[in-house]
Amino acid sequence: MFDTFRQAMAWVHTGFGLMLGYVLMVVFFFGTLSVFDREIDRWAVPExxxxxxxxxxxxxxxxxxxxxxxxxxxxxxxxxxxxxxxxxxxxxxxxxxxxxxxxxxxxxxxxxxxxxxxxxxxxxxxxxxxxxxxxxxxxxxxxxxxxxxxxxxxxxxYPMHYSLNASPAIIGYWVVGLAAMSMLAALVTGLVIHRRLLRELFTFRPRKRTQRSTLDLHNLTGVVALPFHFFFALTGLLIFAAIYLPVHDSLLQPLDRQHEVMEAARTGLPHEPAxxxxxxxxxxxxxxxxxxxxxxxxxxxxxxxxxxxxxxxxxxxxxxxxxxxxxxxxxxxxxxxxxxxxxxxxxxxxxxxVHAVSEFLTGLHLQHFRHWLLRWLYVVGGLVGCVCIATGFIFFTERRKRQWALHSPQALRWVDAFAVTAVTGMVLAVLGMLVANRALPADLPARAMWEERVFWCTWLCTLLHAYVRSAALIRGEVSAAWREQCIGIAALAVLAVALNWMTTGDHLWHTVTTGYWPVAGVDASLLTVAFIAFTAAVRLDGRGAGATSTAVEPVEVSRG
Amino acid sequence: MADAAWLWLAAVGSFSGTVWLALAMPVHWAQVMSAAATRRHPALVLRCLGWLALAAALAACLSADAPTMAVLVWVMLLVPAALLVAMVLAWRPAILRCWGAAVYLRPGSSGR
Structure with a gap:
């Protein structure tokens, strides 16, 4: 089927990446947010x-x-x-x-x-x-x-990170587990495919055509954070090992129960009430x-x-x-x-x-320690992972754009729409939820449910928007959805900060001068996101059609 | 010394270490150094310097935190360090010239 081992690995890498990459993107992004989950709680619950x-x-x-x-x-x-x-x-x-x-x-x-x-x-x-x-x-x-x-x-x-908030939750755990397994496979196959990596470890050529610089960025972000990617996928699986291999509750249940009783006898901690x-x-x-x-x-x-x-x-x-x-x-x-x-x-x-190693591995993932530098380094690692996955998608579409524009333009538009939804759409959904959190009346019945509904609806809307605005792809250009959703991110992030100020009085200057870092940090991060998204939108606008016309010759197709 | 100072030192160590390891690769050395310097590429010296700096960064991490935590901080510091080196190489490679020039610093010599 494949001429070389490398080709076979490339097939595995692309196949799994495309199927489960979307899930991995969600897992990485919400994992990154979960590093500061309690700080986000303070922002969302002013009481x-x-x-x-x-x-x-x-x-x-x-x-x-x-x-x-x-x-x-x-x-x-x-x-x-x-x-x-x-x-x-x-x-x-x-x-x-x-x-x-x-x-x-x-x-x-x-x-x-x-x-x-x-x-x-x-x-x-x-x-x-x-x-x-x-x-x-x-x-x-x-x-x-x-x-x-x-x-x-x-x-x-945080639950989104490991269970996708799916119902029943067990399905979410399994999908995330499968994604983590495929992530480990993608890391190994990725190393096989891009074996010249070590020679080109620090190579990023932003001025080359999009396909080249995207691949550079994909390799770079994959390799510089390789230990992080590997250990977090592995320890994530370890934490939920009892869910993925529930032997203690099925095959070995009698042994498990007997162990409980014996441990109680050994430690002197009664197993049953008297x-x-x-x-x-x-x-x-x-x-x-x-x-x-x-x-x-x-x-x-x-x-x-x-x-x-x-x-x-x-x-x-x-x-x-x-x-x-x-x-x-x-x-x-x-x-x-x-x-x-x-x-x-x-x-x-x-x-x-054995127990100490297990505690270290789960502890490094669950991070209950007091070490703010390491916490921020985890955020960097998580975002680098997001860039790695996103550039994987973009490289996939860039490479096939020309061919697909001719033969299956609808598939091309959907793949790109999903990529937009998984990148800018996900950020928009999060921001929509934060805005709803501050804008909904405090005494609204089932307020929590409404916040969640806003999240899912925003995300769905970004998918529809991404598909509707993707016609430019057929002409070999960048979908307009990227730029428009970046503008949306900038606007919503600023709105969230403004609403926090209006509803609680805790504006950024106040929280910084009084040293209330949980809220100051969330606000400052929101403004940083707004700045980055706005800069991206301006640059996408400046490059416009030129962005990829160097990558693929504009293809004249009347279909669309 | 305060933990924060050790961690700063660790950050500087991991960045410098990654810069030297990058410069040990011919393609990046050529990117950064002037034409005259590219004729001779002291790859081995650069590689040794790189690993020494990374070892120093690890030592600094160990001075700041318990060993299990220090190892995590050290590995994770390499992520932004390597990323930063790649970005500087892409946009402003000349900034890294002084790291390259450090190879020629010997006691008694005048720079090069």
Whole structure:
């Protein structure tokens, strides 16, 4: 089928790139935004624009919060379908386990709980019958934050990165996993195809014809960030390995359950409740003890994650985990206490070599550390990845433009329209969502849903626009959609900054002079995006038809 | 020294290292240096300088952060460094001439 190995690799590279490149573009772009997801949350939910807070006192603040926490109505409905008989009133379901979670970038605290269900499951194998409840809390007062606010960064952009916000989400995970696998394949095949890379590592010839300079840029961005591309695709797959290879929940389920029981016996942390009620000792005292133990071990730190299992039972235990702000691995060094007495039951030992490597690999992807330079370097890496994928598309169309204009002009227009939608269209959709976030009335029912609708509708509109305005392609020119969507980006980005000023009073000068970097950073980034998009639009206009006429001779075709 | 200063040093080290590694390639050396200098291409010296600078950058990263973090910062610093070198080579290659000229600096010699 292929004369050389290189040709075969080129076929794989182009085929997978074209099929899953669009998904990869989404994954890379929203991954880049997720580096600053919590900062985007502050921009989108002005009620949470206050200083970062440590884990609050459990006894004073959190205990009353958990008393008020109720099961999520949607989860109650889903669970009701899995059990025999009627579920009791949701408010009466007993709290069986709980958690509180914060990082060095969170002013708000995430709390969650599992509520016990007395009914028997319809499927006897259904051994995880709980309803869940979760809420965002202001740690200063213990008040719940309003529910109709969408934390765009952590609740929309971040899930978009790994699940495409597809419904049911499992499909999204699988598509993203497939894209990550094909990304690894594309990296290897790319190296085979462009084997002269090392000799031309730093070569970028912007003045050559578009096809040449696009390929230069594709190779350059692919190679300079090769370790980043490789490790992020790989660790992304590792993080969701249990979803892609769910052996612990299928083939090896009995072994997995047995392991849980044996681990409970080994660590002394009860696997099952005793069924005997017991009071809860002071959790604050346990936290103080945990902090003292960490300091003794030379790793003083704050609490990042706190859980209580078997709440209100004699077998209940409290686990206190240290926040991983100062290293790559996430939370860890857990110290576990008997809930009723506060005595130490177990201290997590130092991780084994395999576990430490796994923690490092997932930690480098999930980045909970406090290192602003590294965070920005990840943004650079992500954007470089986006450029690599986008130039791949552009090179593909540039190369086939002349031939396709003659034989299948519609296919050419659609491929280019999809490329426009995946590049400028995606940015427009994000900006549309941010503008909607600031423009929609604060008390609008289902406000979060409207913000999401604006996002999807804007994106769809950019596809239609890109197709309608692509007629110039047939003449061998650049589609007008690129320039027009760049102008749209510049306008919407400035509008978003202006709306933030108008609705909250936090203009850029104010946030910079008061040092409120989460909002200042988002605003400044929006203005930078506006500037770059405007410059691109001006240059596209200046080059106009000349941009690619050097690449392909203008082809006179009456069809279109 | 403050962590920020070490990280600046690491950034300068990775940029310089990438510049020298680029100049070790004949095509980029010719792009940057004057015609007289292109006759002799001290590729080996440039390559050694490049790796030394990158090693120094790694040492600076290690002084600023814990080893696991430092390695990440070092690898990630190479991304903007290499990108910047490529862009400067494309638009203003003359800027990199002083890195090339550094090869001729020897104790007791007057520049070239």
């Amino acid at each position: 949470t624009r206050f200083a970062v807070q440590p884990m609050p006192s459990f006894d004073q603040v959190l205990a009353p919060v958990f008393q008020r926490l109720r099961p999520d109505p949607d989860d109650v409905e889903r669970t009701a379908r899995r059990v025999a008989g009627e579920l009791p009133d949701a408010a009466s379901l007993p709290l069986v386990s709980l958690f509180a979670y914060t990082t060095h970038r969170d002013p708000v605290l995430l709390v969650g709980a599992e509520f016990g269900v007395p009914n028997a499951p319809l499927d006897p194998a259904d051994d995880h019958l709980h309803v869940h409840g979760r809420a965002q809390v202001d740690p200063r007062s213990g008040e719940f934050l309003p529910e109709n606010r969408l934390q765009i960064g952590t609740e929309f952009f 069924g005997v009620p017991a009071p809860l000792a002071s959790v604050d005292a346990m936290v103080a003890q945990a902090k003292a133990r960490w300091a003794q071990r030379g790793i003083p730190g704050e609490v990042g994650f706190l859980t209580i299992e078997h709440v209100g039972d004699r077998n209940g235990y409290v686990s206190v985990f240290r926040a991983g702000s100062d290293r790559v691995a996430l939370v860890g060094e857990g110290i576990h206490f008997r809930a009723s007495s506060g005595e130490i039951l177990h201290e997590d030992p130092a991780p084994s070599a």
